[in-house]
């Protein structure tokens with residue numbers, strides 16, 4: 001377990017459903033090394049997204065401790081946790097989640113805006129990120145002027161913008177055809193090769209084949225899967 | 229996040245839902261326009277009234293009048309003893325005037341009299357025009373009373389007689405419309421009634437025969453010109469008067485002012501007493517010692533005693549007696565009113581109280597001004613509250629818009645949280661948006677309101693030529709612009725408070741899952 005990686009100890013996430021308690025995650029212990037490419041697999045409703053949200057600081061566990069990049073997330077208040085998400089985590093969603101009224105450039109600049117970066121630097125950084133995902137000629141396109149694959153590339157550029165240590169992609173290829181999906185996975189793989197820790201939730205075993213390690217989530221518990 | 233970024237994101241989201249933003253802002257515009265127009269009207273009227281009071285000096289003046297005595301007195305005296313022992317009546321006497329002038333902070337007192345002289349004067353003539361005396365008044369020209377002039381000068385201390393001020397409508401009637409300055413310096417004639425024995429009259433030592441009247445009915449003091457009696461046959465004369473100034477008809481309609489001393493000299497008519505033998509200087513105006521008791525009332529009796537052999541209708545030798553100004557004033561019940569000038573607006577109330585203690589009524593210009601202001605305020609309050617109701621409804625509109633906006637953008641809020649936005653950032657973003665709705669509503673409201681005011685100004689200046697508000701300056705004051713925009717912004721801010729808090733409290737995971 002390298003310092004700077006991810007360490008989950010006894011993480012439980014309980015939801016109140018009517019009168020009953022439902023354990024979406026049940027005493028999960030998990031360590032992920034810095035720079036690893038981990039594929040998270042498992043049946044629908046098993047708790048994959050819940051796990052990813054807890055690691056990303058979007059959700060808090062009901063019990064247990066989460067340490068990411070040396071930060072014990074339970075100890076962080078809203079401001080610090082938000083800052084942690086901004087600086088250390090890059091999220092990529094299945095449905096892209098771009099701001100429809102903003103251009104590619106503006107979408108990529110948004111996390112830098114929250115980081116209070118100066119406008120000039122912001123623009124330079126966002127442009128560089130978009131060039132890196134091959135969209136240097138689409139800076140001023142609105143999301144609805146882009147293809148699905150291009151949109152997801154904008155989302156990846158946005159996740160990259162603050163140079164996070166960890167990128168969490170929750171079914172990034174779910175809305176794309178297999179060729180576009182392969183491009184996205186290749187792109188994420190290239191980022192991982194540059195040292196970014198990568199956590200990809202996927203149903204696609206082909207995607208898992210690119211990963212160093214596969215983690216399987218079943219009924220809220222985690223076990224090591226068969227790596228591809 | 230930086231302020232400029234909040235601004236940018238806010239403008240973007242307002243633009244994204246253009247129609248909704250437009251409608252929400254429109255509701256605020258209605259209220260803001262109403263408030264702007266109404267408050268402009270009220271403040272303009274108040275400023276105009278205040279300005280008038282300040283310009284005419286009324287703001288530092290107190291008008292003193294008799295306190296009416298409502299107690300029945302069998303002796304028939306209308307004026308009982310003054311409560312503080314001012315003389316033996318509460319009339320406005322020269323003694324009271326001196327007493328008031330001696331009060332601290334009083335810089336001057338001027339007496340005003342109405343009716344002095346007008347009983348003896350018939351009409352004004354100049355260049356073939358003959359005009360009625362509509363409102364003939366007199367005041368002490370000691371600098372306290374300063375009529376608003378359009379030409380010439382005010383009456384001054386040296387104008388003891390043969391000088392008048394006329395209002396511009398008189399000047400118009402005399403053919404000087406538009407060239408009031410030419411009337412200044414002209415001499416007009418004040419034509420007296422027949423039988424006039426005031427200043428300037430030639431008093432004969434022998435009265436012509438008077439057969440048409442009962443000789444026991446002499447002219448009563450203070451009665452209007454003698455239509456019968458011993459002086460009835462004396463000829464009317466013309467008193468020359470130089471017009472020293474023309475007053476604005478906007479403040480003084482159909483008014484002619486005389487210097488008070490001249491008005492008293494005209495009104496204080498000499499009375500004949502038939503002596504038969506004795507005459508202390510025919511044609512002179514003096515009080516004869518040996519006939520001092522001989523007033524008009526007992527003239528018939530004198531006639532019977534001294535001239536028993538003389539048949540009625542034959543000429544009689546008379547002596548003329550005139551009262552002193554003080555006697556004349558006392559007999560006429562004192563001055564009409566006194567105008568007191570105080571050395572500062574702050575002292576007016578205290579001086580007015582001191583004057584009240586002298587047993588007379590003091591009305592201050594400030595009180596009158598405040599009454600007018602209160603009227604304007606009352607109108608403003610009614611109209612303004614209509615605007616406020618409109619603004620309140622607009623505030624509900626802002627709240628509704630913001631609640632909708634938060635619902636619609638729930639997923640976006642989740643994304644922003646994932647990208648590192650704090651709760652406070654989200655709250656500020658929505659608060660900013662609501663405030664912007666209010667701000668733009670206020671801004672456009674002020675602009676539209678100013679256009680209305682400008683249009684109304686043109687209408688008023690065209691339709692109300694000489695009305696009481698013709699001089700009012702209708703323009704939206706800067707402070708009102710600031711207040712309206714700040715007010716609507718504050719309304720937006722408050723209306724956005726709960727929706728923004730709701731947005732900030734959204735759980736990021738829930739928000740991201742929101743369809």
Ligand SMILES: Nc1ncnc2c1ncn2[C@@H]1O[C@H](COP(=O)(O)OP(=O)(O)OP(=O)(O)O)[C@@H](O)[C@H]1O
Pocket residue numbers: 015016017022024042043044045046047048049050051
């Ligand atoms: N807010 C909630 N209240 C109640 N139950 C919840 C809530 N959020 C998630 N769950 C439950 O937790 C379980 C795990 O959900 P999660 O979204 O992590 O599943 P998942 O593994 O990502 O599934 P999928 O592959 O379909 O995305 C599900 O059974 C879901 O019903």
Ligand SMILES: [Mg+2]
Pocket residue numbers: 048049050170
């Ligand atoms: Mg999921």
